[in-house]
Amino acid sequence: METIRAKHAPDRKMVALASADFYLRIRFTHAIVATREPRLYASIIIRKDDIYPPENRKS
Numbered sequence: 001m002e003t004i005r006a007k008h009a010p011d012r013k014m015v016a017l018a019s020a021d022f023y024l025r026i027r028f029t030h031a032i033v034a035t036r037e038p039r040l041y042a043s044i045i046i047r048k049d050d051i052y053p054p055e056n057r058k059s
Contacts, residue, residue: 005014017025 002014005012
């Protein structure tokens, strides 16, 4: 996941959240993406945002 983020959104960062912080954030989500990932620690939050091509990025 970090490799994909670094390639497509190098100005963004991923951070780990404690369980309490994770559950606080998901209370205000628009959608939850359920995966078939069996590992309990594999939950992620996907934030909706605009990602522009480098030549069209907002300053």
